[in-house]
Amino acid sequence: MRTGAHILVVDDEPDIGSLVKEILEDEGYEVSVALGAEDARESRRRRRPDLVLLDIWMPEVDGISLLKEWAQDAGETPPVVMMSGHGTIETAVEATRLGAYDFIEKPLSMAKLLIAVEHALDHAKLRRENQGLRHETDAVSEPIGRSRVMQDLRERVQRIAQHDTSVLIIGESGSGKEVCARYLHALSARAGGPFVRVPMSGLRGENSAAELFGREEAGHVHFGALEQANGGTLFIEDFVDMEPRVQARLLSAMTHQSFLRVDGAAPVSIDVRVVAATSRDPARAVEEGRLREDLYYRLNVVPIHVPPLRERREDVIELLGYYVDLLARRESLPFRRFTVGAQNRLRHHEWPGNVRELKNLVHRLLILGSGADIDHTEIDGALGQVPRPRPSGELPGFDLPLKEARDLYERIYLEHQIKLTGGNISKLATRVGMERTHLYRKMRALGVEPKRILDGAT
Numbered sequence: 261m262r263t264g265a266h267i268l269v270v271d272d273e274p275d276i277g278s279l280v281k282e283i284l285e286d287e288g289y290e291v292s293v294a295l296g297a298e299d300a301r302e303s304r305r306r307r308r309p310d311l312v313l314l315d316i317w318m319p320e321v322d323g324i325s326l327l328k329e330w331a332q333d334a335g336e337t338p339p340v341v342m343m344s345g346h347g348t349i350e351t352a353v354e355a356t357r358l359g360a361y362d363f364i365e366k367p368l369s370m371a372k373l374l375i376a377v378e379h380a381l382d383h384a385k386l387r388r389e390n391q392g393l394r395h396e397t398d399a400v401s402e403p404i405g406r407s408r409v410m411q412d413l414r415e416r417v418q419r420i421a422q423h424d425t426s427v428l429i430i431g432e433s434g435s436g437k438e439v440c441a442r443y444l445h446a447l448s449a450r451a452g453g454p455f456v457r458v459p460m461s462g463l464r465g466e467n468s469a470a471e472l473f474g475r476e477e478a479g480h481v482h483f484g485a486l487e488q489a490n491g492g493t494l495f496i497e498d499f500v501d502m503e504p505r506v507q508a509r510l511l512s513a514m515t516h517q518s519f520l521r522v523d524g525a526a527p528v529s530i531d532v533r534v535v536a537a538t539s540r541d542p543a544r545a546v547e548e549g550r551l552r553e554d555l556y557y558r559l560n561v562v563p564i565h566v567p568p569l570r571e572r573r574e575d576v577i578e579l580l581g582y583y584v585d586l587l588a589r590r591e592s593l594p595f596r597r598f599t600v601g602a603q604n605r606l607r608h609h610e611w612p613g614n615v616r617e618l619k620n621l622v623h624r625l626l627i628l629g630s631g632a633d634i635d636h637t638e639i640d641g642a643l644g645q646v647p648r649p650r651p652s653g654e655l656p657g658f659d660l661p662l663k664e665a666r667d668l669y670e671r672i673y674l675e676h677q678i679k680l681t682g683g684n685i686s687k688l689a690t691r692v693g694m695e696r697t698h699l700y701r702k703m704r705a706l707g708v709e710p711k712r713i714l715d716g717a718t
Contacts, residue, residue: 264288265381265491268309270300270326271343272318276368280313283370284377297321304330305476307528308487309338311380313373314360316344316351324351327358332480339380343368385454402443403436404582405575409567413440420562421447426514428559429537431566433712434616437537438495440566445493450533453492458485459704461498461711467685467696468506472496473513474521474528484521486513489532499536499559500545501711504552510534511555534559569611569618576607579615583622593626601636609643671706675713683710 267289271277277293284291292309294300296318304312316323327340342355345366352363361380364372403413420427421444429437438457445455458471474484485494496502502510513519514534518527536559545551569576580598588595598606611617625634625642674692681687688710689696703709 264290265310266290266292266307267311267313267377268292268294268300268303268338269313270294270297270318270323271313271315272296273315276315276366280368280373283373287374289377297326300326301479305481306526308481308483308490310384310491311377312338312340313377314340314342316342316355317346324354324358327355327360329479331358337483339384341376341380401446403439403566404579405572406578407572407574409572410575413564413566414443416564417444418447420444420564423562424449424533425561426533426559427535427561428542428563429535429566430542430563431537431539432568432614433539434614435539435566435568436615437539437566438497440564441493441495441535441537444535444564445495445533448493448533450492454489455493455495456485456489457495457497459497459709460501461709467700468503469509470522471700472506473509473519474524476521476524481521486519486530486532487528490530491532493533493535496534496536498538498709498711500538500540500542500551507552507555511552511558514558569614573607576609576611576618577603579618580606580622583619584626587623587626591626595632596626596629596634597632599633599635602634602639605636605639667706670702671708674703674706674708678708678710678713683714685710 264287267284269277269280269284269291271280271293272295274295277295281291281293292303292307294303297320300312300314303309314323314327323342323344327342330337330340337359339361340359341362341364342352342360343364343366344351355363361383362376364376403410403417405411417440427441427444429440431437431440441457442455445451460468470482470484472484472486474487475482496510509519513530517531518529520527542551542556542560546553546556569579577598580603584595584598587593606618613620621642625638629638674688677688677691681691685696685699689699692699694702
């Protein structure tokens with residue numbers, strides 16, 4: 261298993277490249293050295309680095325031009341630290357504008373170099389974590405609940421985390437499958453590596469393959485989820501919805517720990533643990549021919565079943581307290597207390613949407629309610645609440661902060677357009693006037709999942 265970050269050093273002076281390589285390897289990093297732009301392009305195409313140290317003044321193609329070229333690549337790109345022996349303020353400003361994380365001067369101070377490398381890698385890790393949690397910012401560190409089934413679940417995850425094998429997580433929508441996956445990652449030897457989430461619902465055609473495996477196009481490289489997760493964990497959500505040909509490619513990548521990008525010419529090596537999740541019955545999907553049997557058995561080495569909330573009603577009170585504290589603190593909402601009658605009413609609710617439904621209910625009660633206590637009457641109204649018809653031209657969200665109101669409107673707008681297009685992403689992209697890659701990114705950030713929207717409309 262890869263333990264150190266992979267750093268690409270680009271410098272046309274072999275002595276400097278060798279010296280930096282030796283120092284960084286002593287610190288536990290994996291290091292590749294490129295002696296010019298063409299060598300750097302090939303090295304970066306062959307294997308995605310976690311960080312690039314890039315010299316500015318090189319023959320033929322300078323570092324700024326190379327940085328500008330890489331900035332045009334789609335998807336998340338590795339951080340870049342520029343190096344220069346005679347840089348100017350204008351050069352540093354231009355490098356920063358193009359996305360460089362830092363700028364260090366030659367002759368290199370090894371202490372400053374190591375600090376810049378550490379900070380750049382920490383910044384990239386934080387950026388990944390923020391992006392991964394943007395759609396669900398609960399930041400739950402482990403599955404919540406003191407019930408026997410939740411204690412058993414945590415113990416099972418703790419045992420599985422010690423072994424570097426593929427994992428299949430099964431549970432109803434909203435039950436906490438991603439929380440389990442993140443908990444598993446945090447307890448494993450890969451905890452220092454990235455955790456990358458990729459939802460397969462709604463992905464079709466080449467976009468489905470490119471999202472996982474990346475793409476090479478016109479000299480540019482889009483790094484897919486598998487490469488972004490290198491050294492860490494790839495969490496595939498709704499994997500049963502994966503197209504058959506993508507299933508075959510994933511099985512091959514898991515078997516050989518290498519794959520070809522879409523339109524790529526050479527294999528890319530990876531070291532990734534795959535954790536897959538589904539709210540459906542995967543065995544039935546195999547019987548119906550929608551899921552490859554060999555992929556199912558490859559993933560189903562150690563299955564984890566996340567229980568629905570109705571099977572652990574004793575955890576409801578703890579979950580209510582957790583989300584009141586979280587939402588009141590995070591969004592500066594008034595703290596409110598559930599009365600005994602309200603708690604009793606919620607313990608007997610069926611919770612078809614599981615923990616996600618509970619969290620949304622608490623959020624709604626804190627935003628719309630008043631008074632220190634939440635009683636059973638308010639609960640009955642919230643559970644049976646139907647959005648009131650709005651006068652023509654009136655939009656929702658006027659009582660919310662600007663960002664929340666904008667997110668609310670964008671979510672409602674995209675859900676409406678998804679229903680009109682039947683979930684066809686090409687048609688959707690045309691209707692909303694967005695390039696498909698940006699559209700996928702927007703839907704992921706807002707938590708908009710076409711399949712669930714369409715299922716709810718039928």
